[in-house]
Amino acid sequence: MNIIMQLLGRLHPLIVHLPIGFIVLALILSWYDRKEKTFTNGIAISFLWGGITSVLACISGYLLYQTEGFSFDTIKIHLWSGIITAIFCFLAYARKKDAPRFIVFNRIRSGFYLLILFVLISITGHLGGSITHGEEYLVEPLPNSVKSLLGIEVFEKQEIILTEETWEEALLYDAIIHPILNNKCLSCHSSKKAKGELILQSPEAILRGGENGDVLVSNHPDKSALYTKLVLPLGDDDRMPPDGKTQLTKAEVRLISEWIERGNSFEKSNKELGINVELVKSFFPRKINNNYPDVYVEKVIAQFIDSIEAMNVYVEKINKESHFLSVTCINQPTFEDANFALFLPIAENISMLDLGTTRVTDAIFSELKKLPNLTVLKLDNTTITGENIKELTSLQHLKFINLASTQFKEANLSTFLEFQRLEKVFLHNTDIKAGNMKAFAAKEIKVDFGNYALPTIESDSIIF
Amino acid sequence: MDNFEKLIQEKIALEVEAKTRRHFIKQCATGIGGLALSSIFMGCDPFSSTPKQKIQFSPRDLNPLSTMAPPFSPKAKSVIYLHMAGSPSQLEMFDYKPILEKLDGQPCPDSLLRGKKFAFIKGKPKLLGPQAKFEQVGESGNWVSDNMPHFKKVVDDVAFLKAVNTDQFNHGPAQLLMHTGSPRIGRPSIGSWATYGLGSENQNLPGFVVLTSGGKAPSAGKSVWGSGFLPSVYQGVQCRSKGDPVLYIDDPKGISRNIKKSTIDAINKINKEEYTKYADPEILARINQYEMAYRMQIAVPNVMNIENEPENIKEMYGVEPGKESFANNCLLARKLVEDGVRFVQLFDWGWDSHGTGHQTALDLGFRNKCKDVDRPITALILDLKQRGLLDETLIVWGGEFGRTPMQENRGNQKMSFKGRDHHGDAFTMWMAGGGVKGGVSHGETDEIGFNGVEGRVSVHDVHATILHTLGFNHEEFTFDFQGRPFRLTDVHGHVIHEILA
Numbered sequence: 008m009n010i011i012m013q014l015l016g017r018l019h020p021l022i023v024h025l026p027i028g029f030i031v032l033a034l035i036l037s038w039y040d041r042k043e044k045t046f047t048n049g050i051a052i053s054f055l056w057g058g059i060t061s062v063l064a065c066i067s068g069y070l071l072y073q074t075e076g077f078s079f080d081t082i083k084i085h086l087w088s089g090i091i092t093a094i095f096c097f098l099a100y101a102r103k104k105d106a107p108r109f110i111v112f113n114r115i116r117s118g119f120y121l122l123i124l125f126v127l128i129s130i131t132g133h134l135g136g137s138i139t140h141g142e143e144y145l146v147e148p149l150p151n152s153v154k155s156l157l158g159i160e161v162f163e164k165q166e167i168i169l170t171e172e173t174w175e176e177a178l179l180y181d182a183i184i185h186p187i188l189n190n191k192c193l194s195c196h197s198s199k200k201a202k203g204e205l206i207l208q209s210p211e212a213i214l215r216g217g218e219n220g221d222v223l224v225s226n227h228p229d230k231s232a233l234y235t236k237l238v239l240p241l242g243d244d245d246r247m248p249p250d251g252k253t254q255l256t257k258a259e260v261r262l263i264s265e266w267i268e269r270g271n272s273f274e275k276s277n278k279e280l281g282i283n284v285e286l287v288k289s290f291f292p293r294k295i296n297n298n299y300p301d302v303y304v305e306k307v308i309a310q311f312i313d314s315i316e317a318m319n320v321y322v323e324k325i326n327k328e329s330h331f332l333s334v335t336c337i338n339q340p341t342f343e344d345a346n347f348a349l350f351l352p353i354a355e356n357i358s359m360l361d362l363g364t365t366r367v368t369d370a371i372f373s374e375l376k377k378l379p380n381l382t383v384l385k386l387d388n389t390t391i392t393g394e395n396i397k398e399l400t401s402l403q404h405l406k407f408i409n410l411a412s413t414q415f416k417e418a419n420l421s422t423f424l425e426f427q428r429l430e431k432v433f434l435h436n437t438d439i440k441a442g443n444m445k446a447f448a449a450k451e452i453k454v455d456f457g458n459y460a461l462p463t464i465e466s467d468s469i470i471f
Numbered sequence: 472m473d474n475f476e477k478l479i480q481e482k483i484a485l486e487v488e489a490k491t492r493r494h495f496i497k498q499c500a501t502g503i504g505g506l507a508l509s510s511i512f513m514g515c516d517p518f519s520s521t522p523k524q525k526i527q528f529s530p531r532d533l534n535p536l537s538t539m540a541p542p543f544s545p546k547a548k549s550v551i552y553l554h555m556a557g558s559p560s561q562l563e564m565f566d567y568k569p570i571l572e573k574l575d576g577q578p579c580p581d582s583l584l585r586g587k588k589f590a591f592i593k594g595k596p597k598l599l600g601p602q603a604k605f606e607q608v609g610e611s612g613n614w615v616s617d618n619m620p621h622f623k624k625v626v627d628d629v630a631f632l633k634a635v636n637t638d639q640f641n642h643g644p645a646q647l648l649m650h651t652g653s654p655r656i657g658r659p660s661i662g663s664w665a666t667y668g669l670g671s672e673n674q675n676l677p678g679f680v681v682l683t684s685g686g687k688a689p690s691a692g693k694s695v696w697g698s699g700f701l702p703s704v705y706q707g708v709q710c711r712s713k714g715d716p717v718l719y720i721d722d723p724k725g726i727s728r729n730i731k732k733s734t735i736d737a738i739n740k741i742n743k744e745e746y747t748k749y750a751d752p753e754i755l756a757r758i759n760q761y762e763m764a765y766r767m768q769i770a771v772p773n774v775m776n777i778e779n780e781p782e783n784i785k786e787m788y789g790v791e792p793g794k795e796s797f798a799n800n801c802l803l804a805r806k807l808v809e810d811g812v813r814f815v816q817l818f819d820w821g822w823d824s825h826g827t828g829h830q831t832a833l834d835l836g837f838r839n840k841c842k843d844v845d846r847p848i849t850a851l852i853l854d855l856k857q858r859g860l861l862d863e864t865l866i867v868w869g870g871e872f873g874r875t876p877m878q879e880n881r882g883n884q885k886m887s888f889k890g891r892d893h894h895g896d897a898f899t900m901w902m903a904g905g906g907v908k909g910g911v912s913h914g915e916t917d918e919i920g921f922n923g924v925e926g927r928v929s930v931h932d933v934h935a936t937i938l939h940t941l942g943f944n945h946e947e948f949t950f951d952f953q954g955r956p957f958r959l960t961d962v963h964g965h966v967i968h969e970i971l972a
Contacts, residue, residue: 257969297544321672324540326942337811338674387858409859435857457857461621461787461850471838 009074016071023064023135026092029057030124033099037121051103057124058096065089077138085134092127095120142199165189169290175278180210182277183287184266187259188213191248210273225271228264237263258289299331299358300380300404306330311352318349325358331380333359340364347374359383363409369394376401387411387433393419400425411435411457417442423452433457475737482741531670532752534759535704536678538670541942546906546972547865549808550665550937551815553801553848554649556689557642557823558870560891561899562920563833564841566633567605567614570918571876575600579877583921590640590893591825591881598919599878602833602889611910618841621849627910628852628861629903630970634914634923637872637895637930642823645871645895646691648930650816651699652959659699659950660707661934662814664959665941667698667705668948672811674763675770677708680807682800684712685820696816700952704760707816712803713795716775720768731768735761774810777802787850801847805854808864819844822870825879826890833889852903865905865940867933873898876919897923900933906940906972913969931964939966 033053040046068089072082099120136144146154165186169177177183188196188207195202198212205217216222219232228234236247237260248254255263262282266272269280277287307330312322319339325331334350334357336342342365350357357378362371363385372395375381382404391413399405406428415437423432424446435457447454530537562568577598584596603616609626639645644654651658659667662679671678681696689695696707710716722731739758746754777785777799778792785792788802797819804815821840823831830836848868855861874891897916903909914926935945938959945964949956 299544319674321538323538326544327540327542329540329544335672335811337672385859407859407862411858431859431862433857433859435859455857455859458783459787459853459857460783461624461846461853464620466617466620467842467846469842471835 012070013074015067016069016074019064019067019071020135020139022060022067023132025060026057026064026096027128027132029053029060030092030096030128033057034121034125037117047103051100054096054100054103058093058100061089061093061096065093081138085131085138088127088131088134092124092131095124095127099124167290168292169287171291174284174287174291176276178273179262179266179275179277179280179282180271180273183262183290187255187263191253191255191259194252195248223267223271226268228267231267234260234264234267256289258286262286298333298383298406299325299329300382302380304330304355304380307332307353307356315349315353318346320349322353330356331358332356333361335361336363336365337361341366344368344370344374347371351377354378355380357381358404361385362389364388367391369396372396372398375399378402379404381405383407385409386413389413392416393422397422397425400427403427406430407432409433410437413437415439420454421446423447423454424450426452431455474733475740478737478741479744533755534674535702535756536666536671536674536763538672539668541669542944542947543942545940545942546863547904547940548863549811549813549815549905550662550865550867550941551804551808551817551851552661553817553844553866553868554646554689554819555822555844555868555870556646556685556687556818556820558645558872558874558893558898559822559840560824560833560837560874561633561897562601562874562876562891563603563837564616564618565614565631565899565901566897566916566920567616568601568876568916568918568920571598571920572600574598574919588640589875591879592875592877592892593880593883596875596877596880596892598876599833599889599891602837609910611912613910613912618838619845621845625849625852625903628856629901629909630907630911630913632900632902632913632926632928632933632967632970634897634916634925634927635869635873635900635930635933636897636923636927640872640893640895642690642871642893644691645893646689646695649869649871650691650695651697652931652934652961656694656697657699658957659701659705659959660694660696660816661937661959662696662707662816663698663701663705664938664948665814667701667950668943669813669941671813673770675766676774676807676810676812677767678813679705679707679816680812680814681707681709681816681818682712682803683709683818683820684795684797684800685818686795687820689818689820695818700957701950704756707814710771710775710803711795712775712777712799713793716771717767720771722768728768731765735765774806775803777806780806784854787846787854789846789850797844798847798850801851802854805851805858805860808855808860809858824874824890825881825892826886826888827881828888831888831890833891835888855904861904863905865907865937866903867900867937868902869900869933870898876921894921896921897927902936902970908970908972911970913967926969928965928967929963931960932967934960935964936967936971939971 030053033050036046036050036053040050065086068082068086071077072079072086099117102115102117102120146157149157167183167186169182192207194200196205196207198206198208203217203219205222206212206215213223213233214221222231222233224230236245237255239246241254242250265282265286266280272280315322315334320342321335321338323333325333332353342362344367354377358380360375360378360381360383364387367386367389369392371386371391375384376398379402381402384405384407387409388411391410393410393413393415396419400422405426407430411433412435415434417439420439423429429450429452432452432454434454437456439456441454441456444454531539562571575598579596579598601616603618605614605616606623607613608615608623611627613626613629613631615623615626637645637648639648639654647656648654650660662681666678679696683689693709696709698704698706708717711718715721722728739761742754742758746758777790780790780802784802789798790796790802791799797817800817800819804817807815821830822837824833824837825831826833828836852861852866855864855866872893872895875894877892879886879890879892897920914928915924916922917924938945938948945958945960945966949958951957
């Protein structure tokens, strides 16, 4: 019996569309019926069946409420408005039929019934939809600006920003724990949704716990569901956030555990709680180490690139979005100093330039300094001696220079100390041997003299 | 009449001959229908100002290997993937388990064996202690065994993944999974995805080169460098380090390079005529392929020749010119990457140490195999480093799975040589170079090295990480096939950020 009741209840979403159809049909027919009065009978039948199917919808709806465990509060308005809809259908039918027993209702204009019924099915339908799809179903796709105009609460991601100067003074809960919960948990555990009756929006709510009791046991992360569920294997039914949702990072999980272990204080700062700097390091602003400078350049005109590529020199964007370009002469070993003029129209955009294995000479340096954003420069396997390399000291962004297999002179080595942002120089297979590099180390410039070897060791000759 | 016109005449004659009554009946239904449709659609296009629109081609239509920028700034430009086919034992190379040494000869606990399947182990196998001496080396203090003495020098450039796992325990499917993301045939390999997504800089060389050593090709066959459903131009080109690098690369006897050139010119001229007729970009791609093949005839033997390398480099790698060896292949890999090849795939066969004989015994043949790769791999890392290429080249090392902490007992009998069975639950891989943090060890196995207990990563995670260093989000890098977008990692994979710089 229960099964049949449950089954009938689940037919509710289907049945509800019948009264809607009949009532809308009656409304439309009434519109055509304004003067001619040819559809009166049809309208009456529509109202009658609208009423009958409304009753069926009410019964199946009631069964659904009984068998699926909805709370009465969530469905009560929907239920009552459904019942009233059914009653009004029969009243409208009686009005159309001019039933003598209902003489009181016949004095009211029939347009009134139509209006009331239209309002009723709109309200009932909307409430029903909100119960099945959730309150935010309709407004969810709206942009945030419209939502806030409508007075709907908007989910806002809270960036965790700490710096080396401020992290000690920041409150652990306010600066880190709350934003983590906000970004990764609140979409299900807010006062609006409260899955498992757990709300993680405020200190009080967190301490209140969920349907399975407390989620926090002070000083014992391994007994606190707030932590243990985070470290279950991905795919475990109890894992939080569940597979498919944005996961907490390792550092975030560690911090939640540390926070509980140190007594889940809501008021103490990182310093007072003795949080280690290693734990919060991942929230410090990242030092970006890219092969292009952090400045804006205009996009180049495609024609310039076409004319360069016609010379068999490849030009490619650093990445799909960037306007910076990487230029390589790998297919053009006959490239000479004189060809450099080709690059001038795109000079600002070149951040990586590969002139390795070409015919360029020391004269190229006075040209290269015209590339203000050059970051990576390859001049390996050329006849360069480094005579004019001083010219490049004006380049603010130059980080890497590859001079492997060139005739670079030891006398020019110290010029690198005058560069502004140089990080690495490759001098493999040149005549220079590593000398005293203290000055370079002080400026954090790595010079790789290469010529590595793997001397023979005893075990090389053993055959097992 | 010159040769070219003769060819054109011949082509026309052949075309006329091909048009039979049968041909007309076969073609007319779709042909006439298509004509009608095209005129219907022509009228529907509100934006067409002229009836004949000029067709726009992307560089990719003309040359499928032309370079493309990745979505994000890449850390690595090229990849060298060193695959030890047969799967080396992590317990004799990088995963040091002192407790396993103490438990040597003890029966393996039942709890570990329950529900497990092994390729050969039957009944109650016994644990086998590490057959090598381990040492903590470098500033990072990572463990390396005495099977890899040279490698200890570069350990601080390498990031270990100690708890990789795979669900395949036979060579073929496991290799396919490792290289295509699926244990069954039909998906493109990593190298194909990379060349499809990025193209290749050197217009005279293929973008994806495969080199094999150890006397045999990998068990999974050529599908491990296949292009799957991607256009076949992205499949790996296998080059040999012995004999001609590519089969039939030399012109046949009596054909000079000039004759070859005029042949290709004639073919291309016909193809261009064909193109003006049908405007099919595939024809342009074909023209390009002919031209590239012609250039490759010079460029490939050149880059594949290691004789001209300086003596000290040859010594460092320990190359044996004229032979097929892993050392030669490592040196070639460097030369190829230096010349702008996108993906170099090395397979070295002979790591399947079951202990069925001298060759596959962990204390004998296996140690020789280690010796064969120890020096070349170390040399490769050092050589790339000194040329400034290590920063932009990702090196990946691994097998298709790992090996059991238990000694193999084939046929449920004690074997006279020491060997280990296939084991996918936990094994070691490492990466070095472009975008990877040096001196890191991510993941940990249990006391005997049976399971990963921390930092477990899957084969898909490795793929996601490789694509990440090349500038791709593995979840967005897709190819539409059979009605849905396909990814290298399909529906799996998380980037292993712990080993990224």
